Amino acid sequence: MLGRPLAFTGTETQILTCWGPAPRFYPAQNRSPDVLGPAPRFYQDPNRSSDVLGAGPSLFTQTQTEVLTFWGPTGPKSSPSRRVAGTKLPDPERGRPQREMQVGKPILYSYFRSSCSWRVRIALALKNIDYETIAVNLTKDGGQQFSEEFQSLNPMKQVPALKIDGITIGQSLAIIEYLEETRPTPRLLPRDPKKRAQVRMVSDLIASGIQPLQNLSVLKQVGQENQLTWAQQAITSGFNALEQILQSSAGRYCVGDEVSMADLCLAPQVANADRFKVDLTPYPTISRINKSLLALEAFHVSHPCRQPDTPPELRA
Structure with missing residues (x-):
């Protein structure tokens, strides 16, 4: 297709098929045909027909208000239309x-x-x-x-x-x-799908694989005399894996150089490790990231030592 973009509108969900090389769009309901020029035609095709009228089909479905632009000779125009599945247009x-x-x-x-x-x-x-x-x-x-x-x-x-x-x-x-x-x-979840998956992986590793094992409800079950050893083993086992993962995913923070949900999980878990006297020497990446996080205002004001219910003896 040649020319400049031209936008058109539709009014209800339907399947449209674009066949090149010569366009015409027939809108839904009782509107007169909008002729866009001497290129592609757009046909309603609810059964996704395989009849080939031109260079080949492109199927899409209208679902939600947005602007849809097609190429034509008359220049770009914008008007609201139903959202076309698969488009990545800005959502105001x-x-x-x-x-x-x-x-x-x-x-x-x-x-x-x-x-x-x-x-x-x-x-x-x-x-x-x-x-x-x-x-x-x-x-x-x-x-x-x-x-x-x-x-x-x-x-x-x-x-x-x-x-x-x-x-x-x-x-x-x-x-x-x-x-x-x-x-x-x-943003606390990156736009990039791979980085977003890494953030969720680190978050779940901590939230599901470490913290529950040393949580208060579990410690009550292992007995007072075993609590410290149990918690240390749970945290050390998880940190061994976490350190290895962060060595490949981290920048300044857990995943790259932006604070993410993974960092929101990391700093509290390092505080738990300190509380249970876990030696952090084998975990330089975890320690470095945690130090950077604790310097941020959001981590400072939300710290356990600065909460309304913090006992006086534990306040900063």
């Missing part, structure tokens, strides 16, 4: 709904020492989201997470839980991904 609505969705200030149910809660606090700080904290003490009164009131909020009886936009979300990574999808600035 991305990031906008959060202001409309939010119902009051978000409420984070958190415990100062919870590494999972710290992940979410970092995300909220990075995205500059003002929120209210309700402390859930995991050790007081047998664990306030077991109260009927909190169980109605999060049946898993775990922190964090975040009330936001009229819903309540448990599980730290689910919360972070929701914040990323509704409040995408700054």
Whole structure:
């Protein structure tokens, strides 16, 4: 096809087939044909017919409002149309709904020492989201997470839980991904699919492969005298793998030079390692990244030693 781009509109979901070499587009419903010039024709083809009228077919489906541009002799024109599957056009609505969705200030149910809660606090700080904290003490009164009131909020009886936009979300990574999808600035998941997979891999390695094994609920099961050894073994085993992965994925931070969800998981887990007296000497990459992260304001203000429920003796 030769010439300059020309945009056209459609009005309902349909299959269109583009056959070169000479165009005409027949819009949906009761609109007169828009003749675009002496090149390709566009036919409704709901059965994806294999009849060849020209140089070959190109199938696409209209689904959602966007601008669709085709080449023709009359120059570029833009008008709204139904979204064509597979197009990668800018979405002006991305990031906008959060202001409309939010119902009051978000409420984070958190415990100062919870590494999972710290992940979410970092995300909220990075995205500059003002929120209210309700402390859930995991050790007081047998664990306030077991109260009927909190169980109605999060049946898993775990922190964090975040009330936001009229819903309540448990599980730290689910919360972070929701914040990323509704409040995408700054990005915590890279645009590049390979880097995004690396971020999720590191995040899941920590959130599923290390932290749960040394969590309070597990430590209670192994007995007081075995807790330190158990936690050290769980963290060391995970860090052996993590150090190797980060040696190939890291830049300044876990994946490249931008803070990502992986970093939100790393810093709290290193704090756990310090708490359980794990020797970090064999993990220079982990230690280097953690040092860079703790210098950032979002990691500083969200630190366990600076929370509303931090005991006075543990405050910075």
